[in-house]
Each structure stands twice: as C-alpha cells, then as structure tokens.
Amino acid sequence: MMAAEPNVAGERSPGEASLGFDTTVAHPARVYDYWLGGKDNFAADREAAERVLAATPGLRTRVRANRAFLARVVRFLVGSAGITQFLDIGTGIPSPNNTHQVAQAVVPAARVVYVDNDPIVLTHARALLTSSAEGATNYLDADLRNPERILEEAAQRLDFDRPIGVILLGVLHLVQDSEDPWAIVGRLMAAVPSGSYLAISHPALEINPGQQEAQKRYNERVSTPQTLRTQSDVARFFTGLELVEPGLVQVHQWRPEAGDPVPDDGTSAHGGLARKP
Template sequence: MSDSHESEPIRIDTTTAHSARVYDYWLGGTTNFAADRAAGDAVLAARPGLRYSVRANRAFLVRVVRWLAADMGVRQFLDIGTGIPNENNTHEVAQAVAPGARVVYVDNDPIVLAHAHELLKTTPEGATDYINGDLRDTEKLLREAGRTIDFAEPVALLLFGVMHHIMDEDDPYGIVGRLVAAAAPGSYLVISHPASDLLPATQGEASKRYNQHVATGQRLRSREEVERFFDGLELVEPGLTQWHQWRPDQDDAPPGAITGHSGVARVP
C-alpha cells in the first residue's frame, strides 16, 4: 500500500462530517458517525430521493467496469476518489471478468485508509494497491500509481463522484487533462458528476446544505460543464447522459429521480 504517512497512526475526526462517510450513510453502509448522519439527513430533507441517485451511481460503476473489462479488454483501472469499501468494489467487478486485472485506488480520507485492507484483496493473477493521496497532487498520484499500472498500456481512469469536490480555483479541467495526457491511446476516461441543472427546485438547496454541514465542499456542474471534461476524446454511446441511462441493465430502472451527468470516452 502506497502511503507517505503509513508509519503514523490514522487520525479520524468523528465530530465533523466528511464526504466519504456521508456517502456511505446514503448507500446504507455502517462506516459513519453521528455527524455524518446528521449532515446526510439535512441534505435528504431538501432532496428526499437522493439515496436512489447515489445507489444508481454505484450501479453505473459496476456496469462500466464490467463493460470495460469484458468488452473492451481493459486490464488496468485507476479508481480515484474510491470512498469507503462497499459491495462490488472495482477490483471485485474487474477481476470477476479478468482475473489478471490490476487496480489502483486513490483517496485522501483517513477513514478510507483505515479500511484500505478491504481493497487490497486480489486474485493471484491480478494486483491491487491503495494510494493515500489527493487528486489535486496529480503528478505524485500518477508517479505512485505507476508502481502497479503501466501507463504505456491502456488504463481506465475512473472518476466516480469526485470531480464535484474539486473547486474551480483548483483547475478541475487541468487535472483531468493531466490524467488523460498520462494515459496511452485506447485508454478510457469515466466521469460521474452531480448536476446543477437537474431538479432545480431541490438540488440547489440540497447542495447548499451539504456545503454547510460537510467539511469537503462541492461544486455542482451543468451538462455543458461536465461535457467539457471530455474535450478531445471519443465519447462512447450513448454519450453524455444521466448515469442510470448509461447502458442500463434490465433491472436498473431507479424508482426515484437521478441528478447526475456521466460519460465514458476513449483516448484516441
């Protein structure tokens, strides 16, 4: 496991809500604390159907990783903004199809680091690694990921529900551009991003409450703003769409409204 502070004890502040733990609460997980549940409930009060959207985003991850491994032959995955381990983690989905798949996880939440051992269970043929790092330190992230991933070969760059935590002043488009520039032709970029232009009657208030209660703020973006992340790449059908609409399985129809844009694009 790659971690520049792995000799230090993991310090977790349970009094302040953090994004990974709030997300875990919405998913129905148990790795969360009172502050996370209070923040999550405050957002849910403004956006009651949010849990459906969060679960649909997780289902999108499963479909995309399975498709990349089974249909596109991708054998390397860089999962940035991993979150707390749950069902159907990236390595489990990919290695079920391709036992030799190599997966690197990246997150900067100390509680994810505390549970990283769950992400390091791999098939004998494959490999997994965890980097305790920040997406904004892109060069360091790529350097450490290079110990497991060969960037001269195609890799799937997975950004599920993480780019909205990158504020405009931190140059989100530049970050994605540097990731793509490091990837070989035939690689794929996958992004899911909460939307600012869907369900305007509730989404704005929900985002406001999130930023009031959660230490890691968010910046929702419109369809046009999310599409810009894919500039110069080849969007895969059905193009930029809500995440429950990307090649859904028969039983994937969500019972509630979804509020996120998503896309998969090939690096030419």
C-alpha cells in the same frame, strides 16, 4: 467499524479521538457511506446526510444508481474494450461491487490502483487490497488535486505503455472551480496512452429542482464543500476524447441493465465514458 455517537458538548470520546481524525465534522466519504446504507459514519455525517435528504428525498436511490453505473462501466471496459488496468480515484469507503471485484470477476488478471485521501478509507484499505491470485490491487493515500504524485506512484504498479481505465466517479465535485478540475483531469489523461478510457460521474446542478438547496445544506456541514455542475461543464472533462454511446447522460440511463436502481423522479448524476484516441 461501527459508527460512534458523540458525547455531550460535542466532545469526542476516547475511542473517537484514537481514530486520528475529527468525527465531529462531516466528511464526504462518510456521508456517502450513510446514503448507501453503510455503517462507517458518525453522528455529524448522518446529520449532514439527513439535511440533504430533506431537500432531495430521492438522493439515496440516485447514489445507488451511481454505484450501478460503476459496475456497468467496468464490465464494459473489461469485456468490450479489453482494459485490464484501472486507476480509480476517489474510491470512498468500500461497498459491494468495488472496481477490482467487478473487473477480476471477468478477467482475474486485472490490476487496480485505488486512490483516496480520507483517513477512514485508509482504515479500510485491506478490504480494497483483496485480489484474485492472478491480479493485483493497490491503495494510494493521495489527493486528486496532486495528479503528479498519483501518476508517479501509480506508474510503479500499472503499465503506462498499455491502456488504462481512469475512474473518477463522484469525486470531481469536491474540487472547486478555482482549483481547475478540468486541468487536473487533462493532466491525468495526458499521462495515459492511446486507447485508455475516462469514466466520470458528477452530481448535476440543473436536473433536479432541489439540488441547489441540497448543495447549500451539504456545504454548511462538511469538511470539503461541493460544486455541482451542469452537463456542459461536465462535458468539458471529455474534451479531445471520444464518448462511448450513449454519450454524456444521466448515470441510470447509461446502458442500463435489468434490476439496476432507477430514481423515482427519473433524475440522477451526469455520467459518461470516453476513449482517448
């Protein structure tokens, strides 16, 4: 789907109105798509994205470093940890190297359940539902803030008697402190068996000097505000789990591979992977 331009006076065109969601308000998934160089975004998303880029010019590379982190984490989980089931929450608009593509390239029988609550991601669910003949992919239209529903529906598709890789990349900052994202993650990890893993990437508050201004500009334009967090805040999500080396670091520093994006300013999001004992 190509991005649509707004008409005069901020009204939506008939084509936009038929989409079933308001394209005049920026949405995190579509802003992120723009930063990745995608085309599934609208004028409001691009305007919000450019405002943030003005405060943090290197953000595009940091976003791409986050996607590379996803691929490395999934390859590690499938290849070294023997994980063949994944619960990927906060999927976003499909882009190259989605979780199922990376996992099934190594183990064709891998199973993936994607979760997101953005209507535009739902329109792209078919791209997420492609699968190897041996494996399976599914998509749930659900909100991270409702972990009980996610777990109930995921249990119909994944075997909760075997270890599961829980993927929460670039999504927890959309849950406010007042909504207790730590308790949400705790509920998800309590439901999966020993030997399961938790992968998180989270935009950093204290690393880049432009981040606080970028957060302010972002929150002025989007439907869902973000909360950037410090490394110690992010470390709380891994309480009771065993961090995989090199621990909680910036995502481009986690087991880097040749050719992966490296931000010019040397900074990116917090990222880590941990095992449930």
